[in-house]
Amino acid sequence: MIEIQNLSKIFNSKSGEVVAIDGINCTVHDGEIFGIIGLSGAGKSTLVRCINLLERPTKGKVIIDGTDITGVSAKELRRIRKNIGMIFQGFNLLAQRNVLENVMFPLRLVGKSRAAAIKKAKELIEIVGLSDRINNYPSQLSGGQKQRVAIARALATDPKYLLCDEATSALDPTTTTQILELLKRINSERGVTVIVITHEMRVIEQICDRVAVLDKSHIVELGKVSEVFANPQSDMAKELILPKNGSVPTSLARKAIRITFDGRSSFEPVISNMILECRCTVNILYADTKDIGGKAFGQMLLQLPEDENSCLRIRSFLESRQISYTEEAV
């Protein structure tokens, strides 16, 4: 369990003090995938780098399995770091070593014999699916392959935690999906607690259990991904999750309602049922629904029919099914 208590980091630059993170409190439970999302400059990278003390916090505590690591000796810190793997946006592989040697590197650091390190490294390379590239150098690999090597390397010492600092931000969407699936598999099969830093909502929705939304150095929202998605409270979360209204042609939406899907089974055809039951037509102006763990989350903007009776029927239908909606006045 990682407990972050009242954590602040202030950078001193020539133009004065820059507050990167301010009074952060959160707890990452064992076995979960915890996401931290925010825009550039929100402080998310600083926050994750404070967890293994690559960045020394100005104030506050980072308690890992009961030990406040801000107070331990350099030697003890190195021991603790071997229990926290980390992968980066820029992969940071050793350019002069091949795939096998890169994965062997942390094993040799902890004093494993060459033979034992090779054996373990080969197992890990197999897990990330790069067995055929074992003798290649990083310059010969694609971005996705490099990140796989980095993941294998981060897992070499069997860490309990894995920190991912914008690990998919330099990758294309398909590769991102593959890397995220790999992370999810590592979490479920090896029980590694994963902390993901990202600015992409889809990373959170694809793999995370809980999410913290970071805005201007503070956590503005924290909760289960399904709850934050269904009912975002903070402006930043709304901005990241909800579709922009600007994309809807407002001239059409004279009388419209916005339906929020909050995790009802995605197998239930809500709109079809509504049309059949209310015997009136609606016009879908905008829809953005996502299937997270078999449940539908998202927003739908519907243009209602002109006559009031139909509108009333639709509203009572939605209320009877406990689907939340808001009137969109135009």
Added chain:
Amino acid sequence: MTALTEFFERFLGNGLAADYCLAIWETVYITLLGTAIAYIFGMVLGVILYGTAQGSIFSNKIVNSVLGIIINIFRSVPFIILLILTQPVAKLIVRTKLGNPAFIVYLSIAAIPFVARMVESSLKEVDAGVIEAAQAMGCNNFQLIFKVLIPEAKPSLLTGAAIAFTTILGYTPMTYLIGGGGLGNMAIRFGIYRFNADIMYVSSILLILIVQIFQEGFTILGNMTDRRRRNNNR
């Protein structure tokens, strides 16, 4: 070294060809030994310069600036003056102020600060992200230097060594001041002071060849070992 020098003298007799062979040999071994000794100390100083810099792995402002100033002082004193100022050091180490062994001492002292700066700049080229990743893996400073920094900087260090070798070779004609040998010494003593232009030209051409061979050799070695180049790797 002396055994080989005697071997050259005995085997080749006393003709001009023998003089050239001996001079080539002397130039090469003076330069190689001087470069090697300069690298032994220069590497250490270079790593200290790199490591003590602000924000680096064991940053220490005082050590960094003091070392920087000393290095700059040694680099700004002309070689010919340094050669005279450091005579007691040569006397202490090789028990003479004259000849090739003493010259190697002067050469090394003059080259150490230069090499230190070359090493420092090679280490600075190593990606900061890679260092950070190694630290995140629990690397200590010793492992960081010997398992990450130096291996990752190897191609650049080799290119630097080629430059250092050529620069150090450029100092070797100064042996004529203290009764040493080598091609430069030959070019000055026979070519210039005794008006024998042929010897000057031949010596110079031989020097050019030596520079070419070593420069190319180091560069090829540096490129061959650089895994960042895709076509090097099979």
